[in-house]
Amino acid sequence: MDDDPEEGMLGWDESVFRDEHVLEIDYVPEVFQHRESQLQTLQYALRPAVRGNRPLNVMVRGPPGTGKTTAVQKLFGELGGQHGVRTVRVNCQVDSTRYAVFSRIFEEIFDYEPPSSGISFKKLFGQVAERIADDDEVLVVALDDVNYLFYEDEASDTLYSLLRAHETHSGAKVGVIVVSSDLDLDVIENLDGRVQSVFRPEEAYFASYDRGEITDILRDRVEVGFREDAVPTTVLDRVAELTDEAGDLRVGIDLLRRAGLHAESRASTTVELEDVEAVSEKAKNIHLSRSLRALSETERTLVETVADCDGEQAGDVYDAFNDRTDLGYTRYTEIVNKLDKLGLIDAEYEQLDGRGRSRTLRLTHDPEAVKERL
Ligand SMILES: Nc1ncnc2c1ncn2[C@@H]1O[C@H](COP(=O)(O)OP(=O)(O)OP(=O)(O)O)[C@@H](O)[C@H]1O
Known part of the structure; x- marks a missing residue:
């Protein structure tokens, strides 16, 4: 029919995707390849927590889109199931002051927000420290995008309060993971001497993925995200090439999703190179947005x-x-x-x-x- 509104599109019940959600940006992948040594460093540092002891602190660094946040999420997923361990991930872009960081930790621990009528930091801190000491829990805090605490000049105070909680509340055991993609920021050198003496982190460096690694990771996504044979190898290779050029895995994941949608819009059940080319500029902007945001x-x-x-x-x-x-x-x-x-x-x-x-x-x-x- 000439005026069929669905002409030129796949029907609503047809799709190139098997599970489109795995191509969304907040999806935590089941398979996490090529980060074995980094995960090992994190596991090594956090192992004491499982035995009820204070973990080692860790500094996680590397360029954008290299799996830093995902590694922390995966590890926290495993640790969260362990008795006596409490994990909290704070996005410092959102919570960029010591007070905001502790409010977030409070909320995770108590399951409700601290009173908004402005309780003092001392009180907020006291309640958090008292609770973990009383419950005999080890608290592991990941400060993601920690550079924002430095921009606001709040990093030293925040780390100081976290790492010295045991001095005012005996039995409060806290470990900290700082995560940053800002390679110029020398995290340690920018801290007060009083913090440096207690922080002394292990380092986990997340290097950029090479082309082969990018292809492996994207192939996994294609397998779970797309219907069988919907994405030919030529398309996967081209997406990997463009991802490598952009230097951020997010571009590849976004490119796959957009190319899939583009294929559907022209009623195709397979993704072709023309779909990739048609959306590649848009997908590159996801890296731009991420870089500007930091x-x-x-x-x-x-x-x-x-x-x-x-x-x-x-x-x-x-x-x-x-x-x-x-x-x-x-x-x-x-x-x-x-x-x-x-x-x-x-x-x-x-x-x-x-x-x-x-x-x-x-x-x-x-x-x-x-x-x-x-
Ligand atoms: N090894 C991997 N296997 C599967 N997916 C990965 C892998 N590494 C990264 N990703 C995916 O790439 C995207 C970016 O990863 P992530 O957010 O962990 O990077 P990041 O290093 O924390 O980046 P940024 O520094 O910009 O915050 C996510 O969608 C994540 O699922």
Whole structure:
């Protein structure tokens, strides 16, 4: 029929997907390949907790999309079933002060929010510490995206309170996992001496996946997420290639989902290369959003400034940045280098006629797409 609204689409009951949910961003995968040594480090550090003792602290680092949060979720899933262990994951982008972190821990422990009428930190802390000491529980706190606590200058105080809880409440045993994708942030060096002496974490480094690893991981997703034979190897390989270029596994997972939806929209029961190409720009933006989200206020201001002065020389961009922030040239150069390393800008030296060399700053993404996400 000419005017059939479903013409050109798969029917509502047909799909390329077997379980689309596994391609959603908050899905915790059943199979977690290529992170064995990192999981071992975490297990080694947390093992004492299962025996009722204070665990070792851990610092989890590595570029975006390398499985850091997933590793913590998997481990907490296992530990949460153990008697006498309490695990709490705090997203520090949402809870970026010591008070907010402890409110979140309070809520997890008591199953209700602390009174919003503003109880003092001392009281909030006291109730949390008393409860775990009384229940003889070991508390393991993961501070995910811990860089936000540093931006707010709350990291030392937060860690200090967590790691020294036993001094005011004997029997309160707490271990901390800090998670950060900010590779420039030297977590330890930025802490007060009084915290450094008690923190001393084990390190678990999550390196970027190589092309083969990306393909393995995406193949697992395809197997559970798509109907048999819906995604040919050529398509999987192309998705892996684009994911490798973007350097973030999220891009690959999003690309698979979008390509599947695109195939359905043209009434195909198999995903083809044309579906991948049609959605690849959109999928890359998921990495852009994630990268921008992890930046501090000042770093974002510089991204915005570069968006406004795209292709201009570093000195001119600095003048515009300085107008907005009042920051000096040294700090400016540090941020330029960081954004360059993160792949958000290209800072390339160019020869100026007879005037030596200067860096030219360009965004690596479309300035409008960047501004929309700031
Ligand atoms: N080894 C793996 N196997 C299966 N899926 C994975 C693996 N590593 C990462 N993923 C998937 O990739 C996505 C990003 O992973 P995750 O959030 O754990 O990364 P991250 O290192 O914490 O990133 P960020 O630093 O940006 O927060 C998630 O959807 C996750 O399911």
